[in-house]
Amino acid sequence: LLNEAALEWSGINALLYYGPTIVPSIGLRGDTVTLVVSGGIGIVQFLAVIPAILFIDRLGRKPLLRRGSAAMAISHLVIAIL
Numbered sequence: 001l002l003n004e005a006a007l008e009w010s011g012i013n014a015l016l017y018y019g020p021t022i023v024p025s026i027g028l029r030g031d032t033v034t035l036v037v038s039g040g041i042g043i044v045q046f047l048a049v050i051p052a053i054l055f056i057d058r059l060g061r062k063p064l065l066r067r068g069s070a071a072m073a074i075s076h077l078v079i080a081i082l
Helices: 002-011 012-025 031-059 061-081
Strands: none
Touching: 012 031, 031 061
16 A cells, blocks of 8 residues: 555556647647657666666565665755745
């Protein structure tokens, strides 16, 4: 349950859902650009999973979750300050 809350807090669902709406608002036009940006998000997600898969058995699930949560919290704090 806590993991699902962290996923919602990361905002990835909002980015995936509203991505096609956000892209034109930042000045990028066209259906092709919207598809490329949405596809790019999917590729980045896929590439971000690879290190987690490689390190999860070596580092353990809880330490990896704690480090990822700390990095996410710091990122949110920096964005809030900016």
